[in-house]
Amino acid sequence: MKKIINAPQDVVPEMVDGLVRAYPQYLKQVPDTLAMVRSDTASMVGKVGIVSGGGSGHEPAHAGFVGQGMLSAAVAGQVFTSPTPDQIYAAIKAVDQGQGVFLVVKNYSGDVMNFDMAKDMAEMDDIEVQSIVVDDDIAVKDSLYTQGRRGVAGTVLMHKVLGAAADQGASLDELSQLAQAVLPHLNTVAVALSAATVPEVGKPGFELADDEIEYGVGIHSEPGYRREKIKPSKALVTELLAKIDERLHLDASHQYAVLVNGMGATPLMEQYIFSHDLLDALAEKGIKPAFMKVGNYMTSIEMAGISLTIFELTDAKWLDYLTYPVKTIAW
Amino acid sequence: MKKIINAPQDVVPEMVDGLVRAYPQYLKQVPDTLAMVRSDTASMVGKVGIVSGGGSGHEPAHAGFVGQGMLSAAVAGQVFTSPTPDQIYAAIKAVDQGQGVFLVVKNYSGDVMNFDMAKDMAEMDDIEVQSIVVDDDIAVKDSLYTQGRRGVAGTVLMHKVLGAAADQGASLDELSQLAQAVLPHLNTVAVALSAATVPEVGKPGFELADDEIEYGVGIHSEPGYRREKIKPSKALVTELLAKIDERLHLDASHQYAVLVNGMGATPLMEQYIFSHDLLDALAEKGIKPAFMKVGNYMTSIEMAGISLTIFELTDAKWLDYLTYPVKTIAW
Amino acid sequence: MFTAQAATTWLTKFGDAIATNKAYLSDLDTPIGDGDHGNNMARGMTAVQAALATQTDADLTTVFKTVAMALISKVGGASGPLYGTAFLEMAKASKAGTTDLPTLLAAALAGIEKRGGAQAGDKTMLDVWVPVVAAVQADKLDATLIATAVDSTKPMIAKKGRASYLGERAIGHLDPGAVSSGYLFTALLETEAQA
Amino acid sequence: MFTAQAATTWLTKFGDAIATNKAYLSDLDTPIGDGDHGNNMARGMTAVQAALATQTDADLTTVFKTVAMALISKVGGASGPLYGTAFLEMAKASKAGTTDLPTLLAAALAGIEKRGGAQAGDKTMLDVWVPVVAAVQADKLDATLIATAVDSTKPMIAKKGRASYLGERAIGHLDPGAVSSGYLFTALLETEAQA
Ligand SMILES: Nc1ncnc2c1ncn2[C@@H]1O[C@H](COP(=O)(O)OP(=O)(O)O)[C@@H](O)[C@H]1O
Ligand SMILES: Nc1ncnc2c1ncn2[C@@H]1O[C@H](COP(=O)(O)OP(=O)(O)O)[C@@H](O)[C@H]1O
Ligand SMILES: [Mg+2]
Ligand SMILES: [Mg+2]
Ligand SMILES: [Mg+2]
Ligand SMILES: [Mg+2]
Secondary structure: OOOOOOOHHHHHHHHHHHHHHHOOOOEEEOOOOOEEEEOOHHHHOOOOEEEEEEEEOOOOOOHHHEOOOOEOEEEEEEEOOOOOHHHHHHHHHHHOOOOOEEEEEEOOHHHHHHHHHHHHHHHHOOOOEEEEEEOOEOOOOOOOOOOOOOOOOHHHHHHHHHHHHHHOOOOHHHHHHHHHHHHHHEEEEEEEEEOOEOOOOOOEOOOOOOOEEEEOOOOOOOOOOEEEEOOOHHHHHHHHHHHHHHHHOOOOOOOEEEEEEEOEOOOHHHHHHHHHHHHHHHHHOOOOOOEEEEEOOOOOOOEEEEEEEEEEOOOHHHHHHHHOOOOOOOO | OOOOOOOHHHHHHHHHHHHHHHOOOOEEEOOOOOEEEEOOHHHHOOOOEEEEEEEEOOOOOOHHHEOOOOEOEEEEEEEOOOOOHHHHHHHHHHHOOOOOEEEEEEOOHHHHHHHHHHHHHHHHOOOOEEEEEEOOEOOOOOOOOOOOOOOOOHHHHHHHHHHHHHHOOOOHHHHHHHHHHHHHHEEEEEEEEEOOEOOOOOOEOOOOOOOEEEEOOOOOOOOOOEEEEOOOHHHHHHHHHHHHHHHHOOOOOOOEEEEEEEOEOOOHHHHHHHHHHHHHHHHHOOOOOOEEEEEOOOOOOOEEEEEEEEEEOOOHHHHHHHHOOOOOOOO | OOOHHHHHHHHHHHHHHHHHOHHHHHHHHHHHOOOOHHHHHHHHHHHHHHHHHOOOOOOHHHHHHHHHHHHHHHOOOOHHHHHHHHHHHHHHHHHOOOOOHHHHHHHHHHHHHHHHOOOOOOOOOHHHHHHHHHHHHOOOOOHHHHHHHHHOOOOOOOOOOHHHHHHHHHOOOOOHHHHHHHHHHHHHHHHHHHO | OOOHHHHHHHHHHHHHHHHHHHHHHHHHHHHHOOOOHHHHHHHHHHHHHHHHHOOOOOOHHHHHHHHHHHHHHHOOOOHHHHHHHHHHHHHHHHHOOOOOHHHHHHHHHHHHHHHHOOOOOOOOOHHHHHHHHHHHHOOOOOHHHHHHHHHOOOOOOOOOOHHHHHHHHHOOOOOHHHHHHHHHHHHHHHHHHHO
16 A cells, blocks of 8 residues: 555544645634535525535545535545544534535445434434435445445535525425435446555455456445456446446437546546547437536545446426536535 | 556547537637637637647646636647647637737747747747746756756646736736746645556556655656655655755745645545645744645646645735636636 | 443453454455444444543443444444444433343344344344344353354345445355454353353 | 658658657657657658658658658657758758758758757767768768767766756666667668668
8 A cells, every 4th residue: 555644544634634724715624523614604694504425535525515506514434434423413513504404425324324313413403404315326236125326426416406506595395305306317337447445454445457447336445247358448438328328218308417537546538538438429329418527526545447427407407506606626 | 557548549639529528618629639729719808818738648737727717728749748839839829819829838848849839830920929938846956958847737826827817918028027927936846656657658657666656756757856665644745845945945924825736646635634744844834825726737647646836926916816716627 | 230340341342352353354344345344343442442441430321321422423334323323222221220131232232223224134233133132132142152143144145234235246255243243242241251 | 962752762761660669769768758759759750651652743842841740740749849840951951952961961950959959968869960960971871870879878968858857867778869860860871772
């Protein structure tokens, strides 16, 4: 493991400290926690707060999306480990303006349980809290008998849509309805070239040979659905798009938003080439995305790879939410 | 070499195509070239154009900084290879509004010569062109008898300052004076954990052992000034800051802007930890940066490492330029 | 009657087992999870031991509550709320007057089931908790029963937690939370043996 | 008198040498540069050969100008403008009436010196161009002289180009631009030998 860190157990507090001190105009830290709230408190007045978070290692998620028009606060857990309820609760308290707080949770046992406990705590304090559990990773089969699909890069688009609506004064119930409406239209699938190394673990979450890739991996080195030899970018696009198409049934008469997301160590050069092939493949189906973004948004430390999110815009307002101006570090 | 690409020789045209098609609201490609100009032509009217560029492999530089308040156009060369004069000239012609065009060049033999030839071509067309050759990499000794220092991440701050001034109506001469005034105050030095692999070369520019780092490397795998065992982030900060201090003589009564720049494969987690240690080290000297940014701005494909730029703000206006609003993909 | 002192001994032994097996637990979590279970539990149990060290005269309820709060606020992940809830439920039950170990553990088990929505057979810590708590009720908990319960997770397909993403590929791997729960009950057996 | 046909033969041979040694030239550029000199020159010479193929009846000036434009617009980097300028200056000189090879090459050399601001001893292609052009003037160019000139860059410290960042560490490495220039003049020797 070769990393620019100090002691592995100090990674998260040092990272949070570096972030809030580098960007005081965007973030402030809730004292004695790893929760970061919007510095621009004026922009939150009278509005529902939106809190997200999860394990660390996904930077710029989630703190990079805190700011007017997007999140009100983000809570950083240990690396790849859900934050604890007391921390989430501290964030809820810090952003509540009497209009309630909406939580964006990714579908992992740990996240769901910790955010649930925080919700219980907030309700004891008479803060109204609602939430959405994002599960956009279509690589995993959804089933009543399993944990269900994972929450991955599509979560960032959920943040964006909800953040825009909240900034325009949507109520807690309206946000909840919006989140429920958006959720089934978020579809993500990834391909990995290498795994991430959790600092305290010291070795990669899985090993891929020099010429191997894996489709369908999660953002915590969860294994995917198939391992094979590296292919040209065009072929990777074909595979991921087919996987999404199975569920989404891409259709030239519909509108789509696209997020090409680098997993951490993959340079923009590769992400842009992948985008080129993706846009070609979509054009063959008569589709031109109504909205697109390419870059590192929901990473997995230094994992190499790309995830592709396609978000079907079944409501015209959603496109406005995606393009609504924000003041954040990383959107 | 494991990369998400197609044929290595198609990397640059495919990358440029993916980029302009993903972001048509920011960029359009000058037909038959690898030059990208601002889509928002209205924002350029009556102003001096600013053109930058260089070899590819430094994404988001340079096209990510094209937009109102920053660059008017960017020209992409082959990977780590200066663009050719005809391409640069095409960008100059595309942005000229009769007020002249200012070129931001990084100090490499190739870039200097190709941009010079483009300038000759533009002058034959009666377009007034001036330029600055950025050489902020203090790892290299400056001397009359050598090529001099390299242009690295500090170039992005040069773009920002000049772009803000140009947007506010500065003349070509004023921009030239501003660039000359800013230049000696830009100081950058880097540390690498691994080298980049140029797709057409297929192997890394240099090899570092699993526990080795190198100080002072350039953004094209040019070797640095010392190789040693990996150290904690705090120690890396000490080394890089001391190197900068030798030249800059950091002083609590002065104002500084700081850019912590990831080289491509280094996750934000590490960049934020480095920032934490840096801010601590600066605080010990009584210094709190007036402006700071952390992220991947001037990369070296998938090189792992960080560069530190410290820009002494000897003129109060420069801080305004740095915070002046822009509409770009990546600032 | 289960005393505060027994509880403290129990948790100290458990903390020691976690510290000793930290790397092993994270290794178990690597093929079928995210490789952090040992680190998570170690971070939590270090906090538990530190908190208990400051509370020498505490009653049983306070001990359990201290443990619960340390785990809930330090572990995170899936195991934090689950182990935390278990001890919080034991704190509640003891506050309501029980000092009976089988009753306390039954409350803990119910808390885990409610918090996580899993059941025996899902390849989680419950595959240890369910048979162990039943054995405690019947007063026949022993090392073999614990080992068998832990091993029972090996051939299972996971239905909850990160391992559920693997489908059949989870077969052949022990569940890390089941293994750490095995340490918990081994520590309990040792505590009882000393009493 | 240097003919258009000779020039075409010369550049075809040079293109072949570049294609054959593409990987070697990039390898030479790796320890003391950025590892792309072979790729740069190959990209340029492929374009040169394609452009020349479409111009079967061209005069000398047109051949040189075609070569210059192909190199200038396809190579980039340091070598593109330098080689490009060399051929552009030869085009200018031939347009002004010269077909004398020593005069043409002297113009090319002056162009490179002006464009790059380097001089002999700086560990660049000039360390080949300067002695070779002098030898051509004296009509005593041979393979040994070229080889000696190329090898002379090995012990040098670089003062221009990327190798100049290395200081003493450039010692012991051949300059890639000197090596490719060696191929250029070897191709010229072969062309002259055929005539
Ligand atoms: N819903 C659940 N109910 C019971 N136990 C669970 C549940 N989800 C996960 N677990 C247990 O938690 C363990 C993983 O804990 P840990 O690795 O610390 O958390 P995380 O999965 O968040 O990284 C699993 O091995 C399993 O025993
Ligand atoms: N100023 C200069 N004058 C003459 N030759 C130069 C100069 N700078 C560089 N060179 C030559 O160019 C060669 C490198 O070319 P190349 O690798 O294609 O370009 P780059 O250095 O831009 O990657 C060097 O080996 C050297 O011979
Ligand atoms: Mg975890
Ligand atoms: Mg080059
Ligand atoms: Mg885990
Ligand atoms: Mg080179």
